Amino acid sequence: MDGDYVIGGVFSIHYYMHTVKHNYTTMPEPLSCTGSIDSRELRFSRAMVFAIEQINNSTELLPGIKLGYEIYDSCASVSVAVHVAFQLSGRLDPVFNTGDKCSQSGMVMAVVGESGSTPSISMLRVIGPFNIPQVSHFATCACLSDKQQYPSFFRTIPSDQFQADALAKLVKHFGWTWIGAVRSDSDYGNNGMASFLHAARKEGICVEYSESFDRTHPRSRIQRVADVIRRSTAKVVVAFTSPGDMRILLEELSRKPSPPRQWIGSESWVTDPDMLRFSFLAGAIGFGIEKSVIPGLRDFLLDLSPSKVADSPLLTMFWEEAFNCRLVKSEAMDRSVCDGTEDIKTLQSSYTDTSQLRVTNMAYKAVYAIAHAIHNAVCQQTDSPTQCDKFTKLESKEVLNQLKKVNFSQNGYDVSFDANGDPVATYELVNWQKKESGSIELVTVGQYDSSLPVGQEFLINRNLTWVEGGTQVPVSVCTDSCPSGTRKVLQKGKPICCYDCTPCPEGEISNATDSFDCFPCPEEFWPNAERDTCLPKPVEFLSFNEALGIVLAAFSIGGACLTIITAAVFYRHKSSPIVRANNSELSFLLLFSLTLCFLCSLTFIGAPSEWSCMLRHTAFGITFVLCMSCVLGKTIVVLTAFRATLPGSNLMKWFGPSQQRLTVVSFTFIQVLICTIWLVLSPPFPMKNLTTYKERIILECALGSALGFWAVLGYIGLLAVFCFVLAVLARKLPNNFNEAKLITFSMLIFCAVWITFIPAYVSSPGKFTVAVEIFAILASSFGLITCIFAPKCFIILFKPEKNTKKHLMSRGL
Numbered sequence: 075m076d077g078d079y080v081i082g083g084v085f086s087i088h089y090y091m092h093t094v095k096h097n098y099t100t101m102p103e104p105l106s107c108t109g110s111i112d113s114r115e116l117r118f119s120r121a122m123v124f125a126i127e128q129i130n131n132s133t134e135l136l137p138g139i140k141l142g143y144e145i146y147d148s149c150a151s152v153s154v155a156v157h158v159a160f161q162l163s164g165r166l167d168p169v170f171n172t173g174d175k176c177s178q179s180g181m182v183m184a185v186v187g188e189s190g191s192t193p194s195i196s197m198l199r200v201i202g203p204f205n206i207p208q209v210s211h212f213a214t215c216a217c218l219s220d221k222q223q224y225p226s227f228f229r230t231i232p233s234d235q236f237q238a239d240a241l242a243k244l245v246k247h248f249g250w251t252w253i254g255a256v257r258s259d260s261d262y263g264n265n266g267m268a269s270f271l272h273a274a275r276k277e278g279i280c281v282e283y284s285e286s287f288d289r290t291h292p293r294s295r296i297q298r299v300a301d302v303i304r305r306s307t308a309k310v311v312v313a314f315t316s317p318g319d320m321r322i323l324l325e326e327l328s329r330k331p332s333p334p335r336q337w338i339g340s341e342s343w344v345t346d347p348d349m350l351r352f353s354f355l356a357g358a359i360g361f362g363i364e365k366s367v368i369p370g371l372r373d374f375l376l377d378l379s380p381s382k383v384a385d386s387p388l389l390t391m392f393w394e395e396a397f398n399c400r401l402v403k404s405e406a407m408d409r410s411v412c413d414g415t416e417d418i419k420t421l422q423s424s425y426t427d428t429s430q431l432r433v434t435n436m437a438y439k440a441v442y443a444i445a446h447a448i449h450n451a452v453c454q455q456t457d458s459p460t461q462c463d464k465f466t467k468l469e470s471k472e473v474l475n476q477l478k479k480v481n482f483s484q485n486g487y488d489v490s491f492d493a494n495g496d497p498v499a500t501y502e503l504v505n506w507q508k509k510e511s512g513s514i515e516l517v518t519v520g521q522y523d524s525s526l527p528v529g530q531e532f533l534i535n536r537n538l539t540w541v542e543g544g545t546q547v548p549v550s551v552c553t554d555s556c557p558s559g560t561r562k563v564l565q566k567g568k569p570i571c572c573y574d575c576t577p578c579p580e581g582e583i584s585n586a587t588d589s590f591d592c593f594p595c596p597e598e599f600w601p602n603a604e605r606d607t608c609l610p611k612p613v614e615f616l617s618f619n620e621a622l623g624i625v626l627a628a629f630s631i632g633g634a635c636l637t638i639i640t641a642a643v644f645y646r647h648k649s650s651p652i653v654r655a656n657n658s659e660l661s662f663l664l665l666f667s668l669t670l671c672f673l674c675s676l677t678f679i680g681a682p683s684e685w686s687c688m689l690r691h692t693a694f695g696i697t698f699v700l701c702m703s704c705v706l707g708k709t710i711v712v713l714t715a716f717r718a719t720l721p722g723s724n725l726m727k728w729f730g731p732s733q734q735r736l737t738v739v740s741f742t743f744i745q746v747l748i749c750t751i752w753l754v755l756s757p758p759f760p761m762k763n764l765t766t767y768k769e770r771i772i773l774e775c776a777l778g779s780a781l782g783f784w785a786v787l788g789y790i791g792l793l794a795v796f797c798f799v800l801a802v803l804a805r806k807l808p809n810n811f812n813e814a815k816l817i818t819f820s821m822l823i824f825c826a827v828w829i830t831f832i833p834a835y836v837s838s839p840g841k842f843t844v845a846v847e848i849f850a851i852l853a854s855s856f857g858l859i860t861c862i863f864a865p866k867c868f869i870i871l872f873k874p875e876k877n878t879k880k881h882l883m884s885r886g887l
Contacts, residue, residue, distance in 0.1 A: 077142020078464040081126065081444055082162040084187030084197065085119045086150035087111055087388060089289070089318050105157055107149035111392050112317075113424035114346060115189060117375065118211065118437045119145050119388075120425075122186055124374045125441035135442075136449050138461040144182065147388065148193050150318060155193035159200035183473050184209060184444040186437060190316060191215030191262035194227070202226045205471040209443055211436035214341065215265045219494040226474055228495040230436040230443065231363060234262070234314075236499035236524045237341060238269035240361055240531070241312060244503070244522075245338065246277040247532060251571045252552040253279060253338075254308040256299060258319040259286040266314040266340060280552060280571030282308040289322045296326045304332040309541075309550035312338040317346045324352045336541045336548045345432050345504060347424045350514040357541040361501035361522060366435035366487060372428045378418050396421055430516055435487065442484050443491075447476035499524040503532075507539045555587045558606035562590050578605045581768055598762070600769045613762075615773040616679050616841040616848075623679050626848050633672035633855055640863050641665040647870050651878055660711070660734060664704035665863070670697040671855040675848045682760035687775035691758055692749040694851060695786035699745035701858065702793035703738040709800040709817050710737070745789055752782030763840065772840040787828075794824050816862050823857030 088107035096102055126141045144162065148155040162182045184207045188194045194213040201208060202224065209228045210218075216235035218227050245253060255271070257263035263286060271281060283306060285299045300323065303311060313320060320343040337358035343349055344360030383389040384401055394400050399412035418426065428434075451472045453462035481490040491497060503520035520534035540548050556562050556575035561584055565572045578584055578592035583601045595601055595608035602609050616623050644653050644661060653661070674697050677690035711734065756779035763772035777783045798821035831850040838846045869876050 075123075075126075075142045077126075077130075077140045079139065079183045079448055079468060080142040080144060080181070081122075081441065082182040082185035082187075083119060083122045083143055083145035084148050084155065084158055084162075084185060084189075084193070085115045085145070086189045086193070086318075087115045087119065087147040088149045091149040091151035091154050105149075105154050107147055107151075107154070111388070111395055112348075113392070114317075114348065114433075116388065116392055117425050117434055118189070120375055121368070121371060121434045121437045122441050124368075124371055125438045125445075127374075128370075129442070129445045135445055136453065136462055139448075139452065139464045141445065141448075148188055148190075150190055150193065150316075152193055152196045155188055156196050156200060159197040163201050163204050163206060181470065182206060183448060183468065183470050184477070186211065186440045186444070188213060190260070191218065191265070192260045194218065195224075195261055198224050198227055205469075205474050207444070207447075207470065207474040207477050209440040209477070211440045212342070212433050213262070215261045216269050217261060217265045219496055221494060224495075228443070228477055228491050230439045230489065230497055231341075231433065232499035232501070232524075233494075233496045234266040234340075235269050237361055237501065238266055238314075239273045240499075240501060240522045240524070241270055241338060241340070242273035242277050242279065243531065244359070244361075245274065245279055245310070245312065248547050250310045250336075250550040251279050252282060252308050252550050253310045253312055254282050254303060254306050254335075255284040255312045256303070256315065256323065257284070257286050257313070258315040259288040259291070260316065260319075262316060262342070263314050263319070270312065270314060278570070280569035282306050282552075282569075287319065287323065289319045293326075296322055299323060300326045300330075300332070303327065303335065304330070307552070309334075309548050310336045310338060313343070314340045315343055317343045317349065320349065324349070324355070328352065328354065334541045336550065341501070344506075345430060345516060347427055347430060347516070350506065350516065353508070353512070353514060356506050356508045356514055356543060357539050358506040359519075359538065360504060362504045362516075362518075363432040363436060364487075364500055364502050364521075365518060366431050366485070368428075368431055368435060368438055368485060371431070371434070371438075372426075375426060375428070376418050380412065380414060380416070392425070396423060396425075439484060439487060439489050442482070443477060443480050443489050444473065446480045446482055446489075447473045450476045450479070503534065505536075505538045508543055556589065557587060558583075558585050558589075559601075559604045560584065560589075561592050562588060583608055597764060598771060611764075611769065611771045613771045613773055614767075614841055615681050616844045617681070618679055622841075622845055626845065626852070627676060627679055629852050630672050630675040630848070633852060633859070634669050637665050637669045637672060637859055640859065640867060641669075643867050643870060644863075650870065652866055652869055652876075660704050660707050660738075661863075663738065664701060664708070664858075667697055667701040667704055668855055668859050671701055671851060675851045678844050678848050678851075682773050682775045684760060687758040687760050688753055690775065691777075691783065691786065692753065694847075695749055695790065696742065696745050698790050698851075698854075699793060700738065700742045701855075702790060702797060703741035705817060705820070705858070705862070706741065706793060706797040706800070707734045707737050709797055710734075713800060713803065741793060745786065748782070748785050748789060752779055752786070755779060756782065758783075766839050774840070774844065791825075791828060794821060794828070797821055798825060816865060820858045820861035823861065824854045827853045827857065 088109050088111060090109040091105065091107055122145065123143065126143055129135050130140050146158040146161070148158055162185055164181050185197070185201065186209055188197060188210060189212040191213045194208065194210050195218070198208060205226060207226045207228060209230065211230055213229060214231055214234040214237065216233045216238070218224050218229065219233050219235065255267060257267035267284065271284065274281065283302050285302055287296055287299045315323070337355050339358055339360030341361050341363060344358060345362035349355070378389065380401065383393045390401055393416070394409060397412060397416040398409060399416065400409040401412055448468065449462070452466045452468055478491060483489070489497070501522040502518045503522060505517050505519045506514050507517045509515055517536065519536040519538050520532065522531050524531060537545070539545065552569065552572040556573070560575040560577050562573040563576045564570060565574060578601070581601065582592035582594045583605045584592045585606050598611055599608035600611045601607070618624065618627060641662060644658070644665070647653055648658055670693070674690070674693040677686055677693060680686065758775045758778045761774060761776040763774050766772055798818065801818040801821055827850050831846065834846045835843060
């Protein structure tokens with residue numbers, strides 16, 4: 075249509091271009107399109123016409139100026155798009171246009187289109203140098219935002235960069251980390267998928283495969299892509315394709331049943347009504363341009379009479395395909411002639427379906443953006459607010475400059491461009507849901523707004539249905555999430571989403587799923603059985619509440635009681651010959667020290683404290699030295715007594731009662747001195763042993779000074795050996811008065827116990843170290859009381875006839 079200023083339009087109304095074989099000997103055939111008409115693309119072009127007619131009838135926008143248009147079919151072909159671009163730039167005679175005259179201006183001011191990114195890029199290479207602005211309604215490739223290469227490009231649809239980021243966040247939102255990817259082998263598909271994969275990697279998403287294809291490829295290539303989808307383990311497929319390419323792939327997939335797949339679609343095909351016929355895609359989700367309402371558009375689309383259709387070759391083709399008949403002037407001889415009863419209002423087609431006006435509104439807004447730019451360039455120079463000067467000479471460069479500044483609202487939808495020529499990115503989240511009738515419908519279930527803060531871009535306000543009508547979000551992971559208590563170990567040669575779940579090492583935990591590292595518990599904590607939390611280590615010590623502690627305490631108290639009973643028996647019969655003959659003073663002192671020896675073992679039981687640690691070792695050392703001193707005194711008395719009977723011997727005057735007491739006190743004082751030095755310089759102290767057992771804490775008494783401890787034990791051992799040697803020397807002395815044999819047996823037991831104690835003490839872990847020490851104390855104490863006092867008590871209580879001076883003075887035992 076002619077006008078004062080002409081706007082060009084380029085749409086992919088056909089899917090294919092007629093293939094021309096060049097033999098380079100004759101003129102090539104004219105470029106022509108083939109295949110069926112894309113009803114949706116035809117609707118885009120008609121929406122452009124509708125917008126121009128609205129503007130021409132407006133009294134506010136371009137009053138007094140008539141806009142014209144030249145609309146072309148690019149056949150979704152680069153070569154045709156380039157040819158059209160030359161025509162729009164005025165460098166070729168016009169073909170394909172619906173008018174029969176050139177525009178008054180002789181030059182197109184701006185171009186709406188093309189629908190595809192690759193044809194748009196090709197056109198920009200031609201019209202860009204002439205500063206003819208191009209406003210696309212459907213070319214979304216992020217590469218077109220590069221103003222260095224495409225300074226004259228604008229679009230009313232958001233860039234794929236926003237969509238790619240949104241798709242990656244969508245995949246992450248539903249927990250899918252293992253996906254497949256297919257794309258159109260074009261600028262749209264390759265650039266869009268590259269942006270998506272980059273965003274997906276940042277979100278921790280792994281891609282099992284990424285396949286490209288084009289509808290012009292041989293069927294074997296399409297089959298190979300379909301087989302990859304069928305064989306894959308990824309349950310989710312992200313498709314960044316054009317509608318024409320996607321249609322070919324879905325037709326191939328429908329020929330042979332494949333496992334259920336959850337499809338995630340880019341805007342170009344997921345909102346295409348023609349795709350809804352592929353029922354196995356039910357549950358697909360994706361982003362679409364916001365659904366809109368254009369008042370009056372439906373009536374305009376349906377206002378097609380046979381006479382109007384006959385004036386346009388494209389509308390003629392559409393009419394004949396829709397009603398399967400031919401108009402009188404048509405060359406479609408394989409169809410019957412249309413009888414005039416055909417009614418466009420009864421037609422179920424993408425052309426007549428205005429319930430999902432998405433991209434259509436983008437084409438509508440593109441026309442208005444160009445009209446506002448022309449208005450700002452032409453009408454603001456006149457004084458009349460109701461009339462513009464249609465004779466104003468206007469260059470396309472002025473329109474280009476004005477497009478950068480446009481900012482208006484049409485039908486409630488804002489229109490403006492940023493520095494890259496892109497609009498604000500807002501999308502609707504759409505879901506393919508199956509109706510009760512079995513057909514698929516496109517349902518808006520949420521929104522995405524890139525201008526909102528990170529994490530708040532999504533708003534899902536309706537329930538989604540998934541593949542095969544499921545209500546649960548499908549799972550698509552290479553490896554199930556590693557639970558708490560395990561860590562990820564990547565599988566060699568595979569993506570980071572493929573890993574093994576390895577339990578945390580001993581002493582370490584992970585308290586989050588999919589943890590790459592385990593971390594150690596604090597020093598006094600230990601993991602639970604699941605290794606997902608740190609618990610305080612149980613504290614262990616020899617206590618009065620456990621069986622071992624109770625048994626040892628019972629023996630200790632029993633031994634003390636036995637010693638007291640023995641002392642009572644001896645005291646009751648203190649005047650009897652057997653008591654008097656065995657040095658009753660040293661016997662009572664020995665029994666007293668043995669009582670202390672039995673009772674000191676109790677200090678080893680219970681939670682160690684600062685005082686108990688110092689008391690247990692010093693009490694043990696001093697009482698045992700007192701005991702050994704008494705035994706040693708008794709041994710020396712025996713030897714002295716028999717040596718004193720020899721002629722000329724006066725030994726007894728040198729080892730009388732006073733000397734015996736002094737000997738006991740002297741030997742004991744030395745041990746007291748050793749213990750005092752030990753306690754002053756480096757006393758024992760309570761400590762938490764964290765090394766013997768990793769999983770529990772041993773409360774024990776540290777020696778403070780190992781030298782002090784072994785000095786105490788060594789001194790006891792020295793006295794025991796000395797006593798043993800003397801007892802051995804006195805064992806063959808005559809008479810029943812001689813108790814040297816009894817002392818010899820007791821010292822044998824004592825030395826055997828403590829020699830065995832040393833390796834057992836060193837090798838016993840934890841509380842058993844204390845148990846070994848208590849056992850040594852009790853065993854040696856019982857050995858002494860049994861060997862020295864048991865025979866005497868037996869005679870006193872059960873053989874009183876032997877408790878006489880006559881019997882004791884007799885030869886032999």
